[in-house]
Amino acid sequence: MADAAHKFTVLRNPAEEGFLSAFDTAARDLPGTDAIASARRSAMDTFRRLGLPHRRVEEWKYTDLRARITAAFPASDDNDAAWQAVEAALGPMKSVDAIRMVLIDGNYSPQLSAIEDIGEVVRVASLSQALDDACFADMHASLSTVPAHDTTVALNTAMMRDGIALHIAAEPTRPLHIVHVMKAADETSSTVRNAISLADGASATVIETFVALEEAATQVNTLTHVGVGAGSRLRHVKVQAENMQTVHLGTWAVELAPAAHYEALQLTVGGAVTRHQIYLRFDGADAKAHLNGAFLQRGKQHCDSTLVIDHVHPGCESRELFKGVLDDEAHGVFQGKIMVKPEAQKTDGKQMSQALLLSEAAEFSSKPELEIFADDVVCGHGATSGAIDEDLLFYLRARGIPEKKARALLVQAFVGEAFEIVDDNEELHDALMTIAANWLSGDH
Amino acid sequence: MLEIKNLHVKIEDEGTEILRGLDLTVPTGEVHAIMGPNGSGKSTLSYVIAGKEDYEVTDGDILWNGESIVEMSPDERAAAGVFLAFQYPIEIPGVATMTFLRTAVNAVRTSRGEEELSVADFMRVVKEKSADLNITSDMLKRPLNVGFSGGEKKRNEILQMAMLEPSLCVLDETDSGLDIDAIRVVSEGVNRLRGPDKAMLVITHYQRLLNYIVPDKVHVLSKGRIVKTGGKELALELEETGYSEFVDEAA
Numbered sequence: 001m002a003d004a005a006h007k008f009t010v011l012r013n014p015a016e017e018g019f020l021s022a023f024d025t026a027a028r029d030l031p032g033t034d035a036i037a038s039a040r041r042s043a044m045d046t047f048r049r050l051g052l053p054h055r056r057v058e059e060w061k062y063t064d065l066r067a068r069i070t071a072a073f074p075a076s077d078d079n080d081a082a083w084q085a086v087e088a089a090l091g092p093m094k095s096v097d098a099i100r101m102v103l104i105d106g107n108y109s110p111q112l113s114a115i116e117d118i119g120e121v122v123r124v125a126s127l128s129q130a131l132d133d134a135c136f137a138d139m140h141a142s143l144s145t146v147p148a149h150d151t152t153v154a155l156n157t158a159m160m161r162d163g164i165a166l167h168i169a170a171e172p173t174r175p176l177h178i179v180h181v182m183k184a185a186d187e188t189s190s191t192v193r194n195a196i197s198l199a200d201g202a203s204a205t206v207i208e209t210f211v212a213l214e215e216a217a218t219q220v221n222t223l224t225h226v227g228v229g230a231g232s233r234l235r236h237v238k239v240q241a242e243n244m245q246t247v248h249l250g251t252w253a254v255e256l257a258p259a260a261h262y263e264a265l266q267l268t269v270g271g272a273v274t275r276h277q278i279y280l281r282f283d284g285a286d287a288k289a290h291l292n293g294a295f296l297q298r299g300k301q302h303c304d305s306t307l308v309i310d311h312v313h314p315g316c317e318s319r320e321l322f323k324g325v326l327d328d329e330a331h332g333v334f335q336g337k338i339m340v341k342p343e344a345q346k347t348d349g350k351q352m353s354q355a356l357l358l359s360e361a362a363e364f365s366s367k368p369e370l371e372i373f374a375d376d377v378v379c380g381h382g383a384t385s386g387a388i389d390e391d392l393l394f395y396l397r398a399r400g401i402p403e404k405k406a407r408a409l410l411v412q413a414f415v416g417e418a419f420e421i422v423d424d425n426e427e428l429h430d431a432l433m434t435i436a437a438n439w440l441s442g443d444h
Numbered sequence: 445m446l447e448i449k450n451l452h453v454k455i456e457d458e459g460t461e462i463l464r465g466l467d468l469t470v471p472t473g474e475v476h477a478i479m480g481p482n483g484s485g486k487s488t489l490s491y492v493i494a495g496k497e498d499y500e501v502t503d504g505d506i507l508w509n510g511e512s513i514v515e516m517s518p519d520e521r522a523a524a525g526v527f528l529a530f531q532y533p534i535e536i537p538g539v540a541t542m543t544f545l546r547t548a549v550n551a552v553r554t555s556r557g558e559e560e561l562s563v564a565d566f567m568r569v570v571k572e573k574s575a576d577l578n579i580t581s582d583m584l585k586r587p588l589n590v591g592f593s594g595g596e597k598k599r600n601e602i603l604q605m606a607m608l609e610p611s612l613c614v615l616d617e618t619d620s621g622l623d624i625d626a627i628r629v630v631s632e633g634v635n636r637l638r639g640p641d642k643a644m645l646v647i648t649h650y651q652r653l654l655n656y657i658v659p660d661k662v663h664v665l666s667k668g669r670i671v672k673t674g675g676k677e678l679a680l681e682l683e684e685t686g687y688s689e690f691v692d693e694a695a
Binding site: 390391392394395396397398399400401402403405406409410412413414416417 | 494495496497498517518519521522523527528530533534536537538539544547548551552555587604608
């Protein structure tokens, strides 16, 4: 083997070299048990072998990370910030009443968090605590829904420094809000691992919001492990409103027990390059997963939503609705893969991705994939992309609504369909609509 | 007063001329009907007055109260008092009818130099006017025209007309697809809006609607021109004889 290795000269870009040497330096100080340390080393070995994903890796053909990440930014130990600054960065999301957990540059900030009054209902731990806790450690050591060759996840496993672990035993009265704030004024990275586990019969809303205080280039690699117990219900919302220099790599690894109900919504307005991945597996029968997304991008922003839905058991239902609004030279990507294993009879899977192109140079790439090995299933997918409908625009203008406002109304209506999944939470729904409206008026 | 002078219109990017020297005057305070066979240019006339961009005015002019509107955008025309009740009202998913109405009313008020209505005042006015048209609050909450029946869509058009307080109302085949009860409700809504400060142009294929919205004058449109003008009895004559006379004459 040693001989074979010498026959190849592995060409790495400076970022890949940087990640490897950062790991060598930091490994001793990273939190976790021996098992975690070993998982970190093995993940880094995978990364050493495969490097950053590039366009010849099928799942990454539209998002060439090796070309887009040219340096590995250092991590930060900072965990404090002025609350006023955080509140301002949160924008409309600050109005959502919630139990709040704050991460500054990826480090848990107890002083900015507000986790009182949750008692027995929710157990909250920072990652470093959680890694030594039996209730979470397994979730971090094994990520069975994620393919081993996903090296963005390998990097996360190797380098995860902090995060929020939530064990939800019943039904908290308010949503749980994980607020991730990049504070750094220069190039900095954050590697976060969150875990959400719901006991059987529990019910909760968890929101993850990503914002930045400065315009600095940052790298955010975040992974949330989600385990939804039998018959429980999780609504999981993500808002990516970071600055326009951020490279954001986000993964949700989701496992659903029998009759679990999972509702997800991801809204993206920020980032230079954003990749949202959802790896979801039905681990029991009769569960439901509804995944919605909305991305509003302009300039040269790039947003990629990649989903892998694995139907393993019978009678499960999956729905995906992703809506993109793309202006200037922005590029939106949707990749949705639905797998139906032979035992997963009576699977009901439907997928739709739609893009509204506001300029000639904007681009939308959509790649649906169905792999069906069961014979009694209902599965379908669709994709559309186009400009604003001129007849709709004329109707609104004929009623006195000026063109700019009429266009904004139509764009809001277009993305608004994705938000309907949370329309019973008026505060949250309004906040998301306001973020979209602000984007349209050029405020993000 | 609406004055249309020698209006020539073709569809943009196509050569065919649809309106070919149309002359028409509707004094303020009057209701005129335009009748004509299919393809005579009735809907084109309504769209051109409202300012749809797919049509090109190659000659002639449209004056509203002495001012040419052909260079105005659709929203400027709405602010100037022009209202088109669409033959086929557009469905807009994701925009609640109430939100749409409020946005439109306040946009028009702002352009006219009036203050925006407060939420309370707006709600009061909508409630009153929608009750007149049998429009339920449930309809107002639903996305604009989505899942509305034909009658509901047309009543919704008349509600918009009532809310926007236009001075020139163009009704394009408002009776199409309506049963007799719906025609009655819609017509009563239109008649309430008649007044000495308003001009109305009622475009229809059938005489039936004119039993309810009684016009001061009836014009026959054929092959892009007004070929005959008369009183309300002209509509009844047409019901008897049909349009063949005009089609043959023009051909």
